[in-house]
Amino acid sequence: MTQKPTTNDTVADLLQQIRRCRACVETPRGLPLPHEPRPVLHVSATARILVASQAPGTRVHASGRSFTDASGDRLRAWMGVDDETFYDERRIAIAAMGFCFPGQDANGGDLPPRRECAALWHDRLFAALPPFDLILTVGRAAQSYHFRRLGLGHLLAGGLSETVAAWRAIRTAHPVTRLYALPHPSWRNTGWLKRNPWFEAEVLPELRRDVRASLDRAARLCEGEGTYKKETAEWPK
Numbered sequence: 001m002t003q004k005p006t007t008n009d010t011v012a013d014l015l016q017q018i019r020r021c022r023a024c025v026e027t028p029r030g031l032p033l034p035h036e037p038r039p040v041l042h043v044s045a046t047a048r049i050l051v052a053s054q055a056p057g058t059r060v061h062a063s064g065r066s067f068t069d070a071s072g073d074r075l076r077a078w079m080g081v082d083d084e085t086f087y088d089e090r091r092i093a094i095a096a097m098g099f100c101f102p103g104q105d106a107n108g109g110d111l112p113p114r115r116e117c118a119a120l121w122h123d124r125l126f127a128a129l130p131p132f133d134l135i136l137t138v139g140r141a142a143q144s145y146h147f148r149r150l151g152l153g154h155l156l157a158g159g160l161s162e163t164v165a166a167w168r169a170i171r172t173a174h175p176v177t178r179l180y181a182l183p184h185p186s187w188r189n190t191g192w193l194k195r196n197p198w199f200e201a202e203v204l205p206e207l208r209r210d211v212r213a214s215l216d217r218a219a220r221l222c223e224g225e226g227t228y229k230k231e232t233a234e235w236p237k
């Protein structure tokens with residue numbers, strides 16, 4: 001069942017509902033979640049950066065905090081932020097395509113994000129949140145959802161490498177939100193990073209500049225210099 005966004009949703013109400021969600025146990029599409037749901041997400045109405053990821057792994061399921069693993073260390077280095085900044089949800093939102101750890105396959109690999117999650121929550125959540133300055137899409141599921149949500153699905157024509165390589169066109173394709181398609185920062189992609197040195201040499205310096213600019217704007221909002229006006233879809237300058 002897909003939940004339609006409504007104008008009445010508030011971020012706080014949605015977060016309460018999501019934290020109580022048991023859909024993947026009680027009304028699953030296919031096999032139920034093999035453990036108790038533990039939705040992990042960090043959002044607020046002042047964050048200007050969204051890290052849109054795949055789904056929690058075992059360590060995040062245990063900690064209840066996104067990216068508390070080696071992938072997180074690499075992602076923070078890519079962004080040029082420390083732990084304190086990364087986990088300040090007033091400045092950086094983190095929302096995976098599946099909020100709960102989906103379990104593992106027979107080979108010990110993490111399963112893909114639960115489909116129930118996007119159908120139930122994502123359209124409502126992103127309709128309730130103000131638009132972001134900057135979205136970092138990590139992995140194909142997040143890229144597919146957010147590019148389409150922003151009307152940029154046509155930019156996903158190639159595979160992951162082609163999409164990441166088209167970063168200059170993608171970054172400025174949306175009039176409000178700067179968008180990046182990133183490979184997953186997992187150790188599994190160390191070989192990809194070695195084969196594609198332009199990613200660290202060209203993409204990351206620009207990404208860090210965009211992160212810094214958005215953090216500065218979020219800091220001004222947190223200091224009370226205005227709020228997002230939903231009626232006119234405007235942030236203070």
Ligand code: SF4
Pocket residue numbers: 018021022023024025037038039098099100114116117120
């Ligand atoms: S993965 Fe999403 S839909 Fe499934 S139980 Fe967790 S919050 Fe609910």
